[in-house]
Amino acid sequence: MKQNMTLPTFDSVNVGDEIPSLSTPPISRHTLALYCGASGDHNPIHVDLDFAKSSGLDDVIAHGMLSAGYLGRMLTNWVPQSALRSWKNRFTAMTQIGESVTCTGKIVEKFEKDGENFVRLEIQTNTPEAQTIVAEVVVVLA
């Protein structure tokens, strides 16, 4: 996959602009097993059906931070990672097995501070059933 070749600049973007979205294949048990091992988040609620049932769930649920990781891919497809300054994620619903995750975002503010140019974005993840992360990101642009 190629990095976006034309990097956004402060002057080239406007409040209301949407950034390129990202959608994933359906989340499988295999996806969660890989993320459990790689991330170090070994909470069994994400990989062990017996444990999930004893917690009152019908099935295992995806890690919220897996969906945040997909948001990270969307953001770093749009700007280099070094442009990210802050990122606040609120997890609002669970992601179930078999659901795909769609990441979207738009610019909600342009501002200058201490001689640098910033944009603020509202970004989110959605499954077919629910909005699962609501987030705000501040990015520095040249």
Added chain:
Amino acid sequence: MIDKKHIGYEFLPITVPVEEGRLKFIAKALGETRDIYTDPDAAKAAGLPGLLAPPTFPFMLEIDALDLVNFMALLGETLEKLLHGEENFSYYAPIYAGEKITVRKTITDIIDKKEGTLQFVISDNTFTNQDGKIVAETRTNYVFRHK
């Protein structure tokens, strides 16, 4: 109910070497295929000191420092009740393979919600590299469901 005496608790700091193999595994788990995240030679050719850790990587180090089992024992709680409420990042410098990151994690607040049926345990976390530079800070909200 989680005792508020834990406000101010500092976890033992840990220092984690950022390993190439782990970053490749994380890229695979996230479906990330771009070469600065997956191919050390390509990262170096792009002028980076090594593979780039993705923006959610500080949270993974946080979990390493936390140790979920010990965390539950400390609070007198069980994992069945735990949900992730919020995760906030501030970035000061990228993290690359080959670095050593020290994680300092402190419980800074415990908040009762909905007449105590929910409790929020807030933790503030600092990530310092091998040169003593703070590269990131995070704030985590762990939600416990009591009912």
